Amino acid sequence: QVQLVESGGGLVQAGDSLRLSCSASALSFAAHAMAWFRQAPGKERELVAAINGPGTTYYVDSVKGRFTISRDNAKNTVYLEVNSLKPEDTAVYSCADRRWEMATTEYEYSYWDQGTQVTVSS
Numbered sequence: 001q002v003q004l005v006e007s008g009g010g011l012v013q014a015g016d017s018l019r020l021s022c023s024a025s026a027l028s029f030a031a032h033a034m035a036w037f038r039q040a041p042g043k044e045r046e047l048v049a050a051i052n053g054p055g056t057t058y059y060v061d062s063v064k065g066r067f068t069i070s071r072d073n074a075k076n077t078v079y080l081e082v083n084s085l086k087p088e089d090t091a092v093y094s095c096a097d098r099r100w101e102m103a104t105t106e107y108e109y110s111y112w113d114q115g116t117q118v119t120v121s122s
Contacts, residue, residue, distance in 0.1 A: 002026040002097050002111040009093060009116030012085055016120070020080040022095030022113055029053075033102040034071060034078040035109060038091035038118075048093070049080060050102040058102055085120045093118050 008020040026032050035050035049069035050058045057069050068081040078095060093116055096109035103109065 002032075004095055004097060004111055004113035006093075006095055006113040006116050009118045011119045011121065014086055014120055014122050016085050017081070017083040018085070018118070020082070020093055020095075020116065020118075021077055022079075023075070023077045024097055024111075026076065026097065029076040030073040032097050032099055034069075035096045035098075035102065036067075036069060036078075036080045036093060037096060037106060038089075038093045039115075040088075040091040043091075045094075045106055047104050047106070050104070051078065052100075052102050056102070058104070082118070085118075087120045087122045089118065090120050091118060092116065 003025040004022055006022045030053040033052045036048045037045050038048050039045040051069045051071055066084045071078045095113050097111040098109045
């Protein structure tokens with residue numbers, strides 16, 4: 001069982017930046033792939049970015065160049081730096097965990113945190 005605890009959401013203005021953090025209780029954290037998903041009101045949850053243990057990353061096209069996923073395996077923590085925020089980035093952001101390789105669908109992730117609201121005002 002892996003527990004994930006997220007922090008860093010909030011209300012920001014368009015153009016602002018923020019950093020989301022997600023700490024995992026997993027042993028052998030470096031063997032886990034981590035991902036950030038988001039779900040906007042009335043929309044399905046979508047993958048935003050993912051990272052495997054060694055640090056290979058994946059981004060959905062809509063956030064490339066604005067979002068950066070990273071991890072600190074010594075701290076069992078994954079981060080999502082979000083820059084140049086837009087109102088359409090408003091969503092509940094969740095981190096997710098699975099063993100070994102990255103995956104692009106939510107069904108392939110085993111553990112989830114409670115999610116944090118990010119609201120971007122125009």
